[in-house]
Amino acid sequence: MSQSGYQPAVGQRFQPRDRETFFDAQRRNRHATWRMSALCVLAAIAMGIPLALIVTPLLYGGGLIAADIVNLFWPIPPFFWQQANEVARFGLVALNWLLQHTAADPQALAFGAIVMLLPGTLLSIFLWMGISTMFRHGGVGGALLALKAREPNQAELRELQLADVVQEMAIAAGLPAPRVMLVDAPGANAAAIGTSPADARVVVSRRLLDELNREELEAVLAHLIGSIGNGDLHIAFRVIAIFESCGLLVALVNAPFGSQSRRALWHIFRYGIRGPGKDGGTAEAAAVADLLTRNVGLDTDDIDRFFDATKRSALRSIRNFLFFPIFFTNAAIKLWLWFFSLTVLGPSMALLWRTRRYLADASAVQLTRDPDSLAAALKKLKDDGGAISGGGWASHLFIVSPGRGGHTAADAPSRQQMQALAQAWVATGQPGAGPVSAVDPANFPALTGEFTGTVRAAFAGDAHAMARIREFREAMAGADPALAAHIPDIADLAAARRGDRTAIARLRAFREHAVSGTENRKAEADDGAQSSDPSSVSFLGFHPSVDRRLKRLARMGAHLDLPAGDHKQWIVAFVLSVIFAPFLVLLIALFLLLIAIMTMASLTFLVVWLAVIHKVFMLVAHQ
């Protein structure tokens, strides 16, 4: 390799033949998008067919009861009942063929299939189109608009740079410049939200401005604006619309049981009638969308409360009897939706979204002509990329996956602060050497270890260690008093060794704070994940891993030291999957069996139940 004298010390080397231009990368990703979209469509159809099978009998039942009620007041001609019988007959033929493999003539079978599938399919499509139309104005990411966001302050240098960078990237992409919203969130991240390039917005957290320099900021904005130009907002909207339609269906079948679902339906209805409000209704849309997407889980609170056996009364018993078959259908639908979206539909959407992320990375390189800055930005965000709270279902719009572990805590020191601490620490280690130049972030863990060791030695009584800590604290107190609070006071240490009680108390409090601080951060991270979140509907994450993105950037020309491929990891994963595959298959088969049983049970109950009610109505009608 003889390109420009650059040689990676270890790890992968990209030969000239491994390189690809960003144009080729874009083309490759666009083709991949078509394949992934086809996969998603297939997944949606595969989900829809059993769903239609489950929902259709319910619709017929509803229609029958409605006809019976109407019949009480205005007698319906027998022609209608004859047709209803015909339809039922075709349905039975199809069912028999499915269950008992009784031979049937193809035409009758075709009719039967239509009878069994059509109403459910029509309902699903109707719901999906309704959702798409209703939320079209709100676009995606509306949840982020509810945050306290502000315009960049053009009198402040960093924020002026942000505004300028957005304009520059918009010019490079030939798009109208999106509006910029600055959020004072603890995590460093940025997202593109909106409906289309014309009214898109870019949400940036203030912490991102602090962490990245101008070139890296440009690369991040290039990624976001490139993704807007590629039409990712439309795609994101369609992805969310599918999950929202599922949520709406679940809300509909939950409605007889739960007040929460009824309230959600009422909100949706009101939003649908009133239409988008003054500001384009994005906040309202976001609230309603959140209600819907929350439903795509296995929430059974409503049902438990409904069938609460402790509250007995005659009225309740009648009500329970009336709603019993719907309960089975409800359970079957929810189980099927949850299972299928987790294992098939969700991952398909995730794969599609990942392809778009890669495409946006290639577009970023096209706009800036500089893969290095994007690579540097991604590396920084990999460690520090945090959540912009309230993200939830907008999190897949961020440039990197939000928060992992304790990094999202508000009191974790930022990169600048870490740099200041490290420089001061190194300075104390070399007395009289003058000011220290910037410390390589890779050395931070080593320095932290050194610091912890010195603190322990100081606690134990080492005079040298105590002197160093005192110097460190004084240096930091002069530079940044807030940070100095993290460093123990040596005067306290000396006093504690003499037996001074208040000093001992202060030191104990300090140690508890230091220890519990870490624990608090862990606890926060554990239950910080939002209940409604794209990752809850798919076992594959929506964001590609930063390492994979860096590898692709290296192929486009970024100068990176990539770690050598971890082959051992792949072998272990392969062996584990071979061992667990049969169990997984068994588990999946059991699930499917459970859903089939519930469907059959629901069908049986429904038929019996309908027959009884129909007879009651007939008797009443003939009085």
Place this chain on the structure above:
Amino acid sequence: MLPESIGIALTVAILVWMIAAYNGLVALRTRVRTAWAEIDVQLTRRHDLIPNLVETVRGYAQHERSTLEDVARARAQAMAAGDNVQQRSMAESALTASLGNLMAIAENYPQLKAVENFQILQEQLTSTENRIAFARQFYNDEVRKYNTAQFTFPRDLFAGLLGFSPAAMFAGEESGEVRVKI
């Protein structure tokens, strides 16, 4: 009977395709023209920012009169160059060079660099140069797409007939590094 209907269907199909291809080429040509106009917009923006910059520097660096005058002169020439592409691009390059001199000299005046107003002006100027560069980059990308569309088969057969001609790329400090860092 059959060959006739096939012939008609084929002719209709070809006509439809030609209409679509024509519209596509028109759309690309419009984008090229818009991109060219965008470069113009950014160049004008630079003209508007310069007086403020010159005044700020003059306040702190009175001895650099010659450089400041250079900048003012180059700006006047650029604004007077009008629509002649040759003259215009030469004048704008001269302006870029003189601005570069000015900013290099400003490095020698620490109290000027500390002035917040100057930092903001410097950022605005950097951003303007970037915007010009990116507008040129976008223009070149669009020209590339437009020319490729004209030269690929089968459109190249009749693109010339319909009045499309290849556009010229903005040659300059091309081939990779399009950014002028000040």
